[in-house]
Amino acid sequence: MHAMVLQTPGAPLRFEPREDPVPGPGEVRVKVGACGVCRTDLHVVDGELPDIAYPIVPGHEVVGRVEALGAGVTSLKIGERVGVPWLGHTCGDCLYCRSGRENLCDRPRFTGYTCDGGFATHLVADARYCFPLGEADDDVAVAPLLCAGLIGWRSLVMAGDGEHLGIFGFGAAGHIIAQVARRQGRSVYAFTRAGDVVAQRLALSLGAAWAGGSEEQPPVPLDAAIIYAPVGSLVPLALQAVRKGGRVVCAGIHMSDIPSFPYRMLWEERRLLSVANLTRGDGIEFFKVAAQAGIKTHTSVFPLQEANEVLSKLRAGQITGAAVLQP
Numbered sequence: 001m002h003a004m005v006l007q008t009p010g011a012p013l014r015f016e017p018r019e020d021p022v023p024g025p026g027e028v029r030v031k032v033g034a035c036g037v038c039r040t041d042l043h044v045v046d047g048e049l050p051d052i053a054y055p056i057v058p059g060h061e062v063v064g065r066v067e068a069l070g071a072g073v074t075s076l077k078i079g080e081r082v083g084v085p086w087l088g089h090t091c092g093d094c095l096y097c098r099s100g101r102e103n104l105c106d107r108p109r110f111t112g113y114t115c116d117g118g119f120a121t122h123l124v125a126d127a128r129y130c131f132p133l134g135e136a137d138d139d140v141a142v143a144p145l146l147c148a149g150l151i152g153w154r155s156l157v158m159a160g161d162g163e164h165l166g167i168f169g170f171g172a173a174g175h176i177i178a179q180v181a182r183r184q185g186r187s188v189y190a191f192t193r194a195g196d197v198v199a200q201r202l203a204l205s206l207g208a209a210w211a212g213g214s215e216e217q218p219p220v221p222l223d224a225a226i227i228y229a230p231v232g233s234l235v236p237l238a239l240q241a242v243r244k245g246g247r248v249v250c251a252g253i254h255m256s257d258i259p260s261f262p263y264r265m266l267w268e269e270r271r272l273l274s275v276a277n278l279t280r281g282d283g284i285e286f287f288k289v290a291a292q293a294g295i296k297t298h299t300s301v302f303p304l305q306e307a308n309e310v311l312s313k314l315r316a317g318q319i320t321g322a323a324v325l326q327p
Contacts, residue, residue: 002327003057003120004307009047012308013058013119021116021124023070028127030084033139034301035118036061037310037323038147038172039230040086043254044113045311053114058307059325060086060111061146062118062125063139073127081139082130083146087277088115089126103154103277110277119307121327131283136291144297144322145290148172150278153286155226155251156180158273162223163187166241168214169229170199172322173251175206175298177226182207183293189218191234198320202298222246230254235272236261244268251275299324 001020004013023029041058043049062084066076076082089109090097096104111117111125133142152173159165165181167174168191178188190203190211200211210219214234221243227234230252236259238248245268253276266272298321302310310323 001120001122002304003116004304005055005057006045007055009052010045013045013311015305020122023068023073023124025071026073026127027070027124028066028073028076028082028130029068029122029124030062030064030082030130031067031122032062032064032118032120032327033081034063034143035059035325036143036146036148036172037307037314037319037325039314040147040253041112041119042311042315043230048254049113051114056113057116057118057120057123058112059118059120060084060088060113061143061148062111062123063133063143063146064118066130067122070127076127076130076132081133081135083133083142083283084111084118084123084125084130085146085150085278085283086110086112087279088129101279103279103282108277119304119325121304129280131287133287140299140301140324140326141297143324144172144176144299145287145295148322149176149290149295150282150286151251151275152177152228153180153289154278154282155228155249155275158275159224159226159247159249162246164189164218164220164223166191166218166222166225166238167203168225168227168234168238169231170203170211171228171319173228175202175321176295178203178206178208179295180289180293189222191216193317196317202320217241224249226251227255228252230256232256232258236265239265239270239272242270245270247271247273249273249275253277297322301326
């Protein structure tokens with residue numbers, strides 16, 4: 001097999017040959033068909049997350065086929081197409097796992113962060129955390145759903161059922177969740193980097209009622225806003241845009257510091273929430289919703305060996321929709 005490997009924080013990924021991994025008990029080996037590139041991969045590469053296990057292979061929006069079964073695996077079969085998401089393993093024993101909140105597990109493992117991920121030709125994954133995908137749509141189209149879609153769905157549920165929804169950061173997650181929200185009958189208001197007419201045009205083409213820069217005020221007060229961009233200064237802007245009793249959901253795993261803001265912005269029962277990871281239940285629910293909504297992902301495809309260039313483009317805001325690597 002081959003993989004793009006991160007040896008130290010901030011270093012370029014290196015394309016390296018490796019022995020094919022052998023699945024242990026409860027695990028499967030997956031031959032990768034496509035792997036989406038997520039902003040969290042940038043946080044891993046840049047060393048912005050704690051306790052990264054170096055060397056590490058990033059990538060957690062994996063679509064592929066089961067190539068080998070470890071002992072005791074009966075839920076999957078050879079050749080089956082599966083998705084491997086960010087949450088790769090939980091302990092099953094801590095308070096959070098026992099209370100149905102495995103996304104908050106005290107001893108989790110995360111694909112592409114604390115165990116090797118999908119910027120590779122193959123990876124090993126816990127069979128319990130692989131989602132059977134069936135054969136609808138191709139691997140490239142499905143890959144962004146494994147994180148941008150799943151985290152997007154969890155953040156949309158946390159945002160409540162208000163009619164007027166703001167989306168700050170109209171990238172991979174934003175363009176997916178806008179389609180779900182429109183299917184639910186909501187009005188979507190897309191906030192982008194100032195002057196990013198490409199992202200704004202994409203938002204409007206997907207049915208957004210309005211698209212503009214993050215510093216602008218929407219034409220109506222928002223019932224809720226979701227922040228996908230890892231920019232702390234968006235929090236007071238989003239709070240300013242939501243009505244009394246509205247919600248602001250921070251959907252990223254990492255965000256720059258939130259600047260101070262007057263309590264008056266939060267008062268009147270506005271709520272500021274964060275999303276942490278996902279549960280397997282989120283995945284089961286979301287893939288049903290995605291099929292019903294007929295989500296079409298807007299993707300740019302690159303060879304696996306160009307992972308460094310793709311990460312640079314993502315960092316510079318030069319990717320519209322979602323980027324996907326293919327071995």
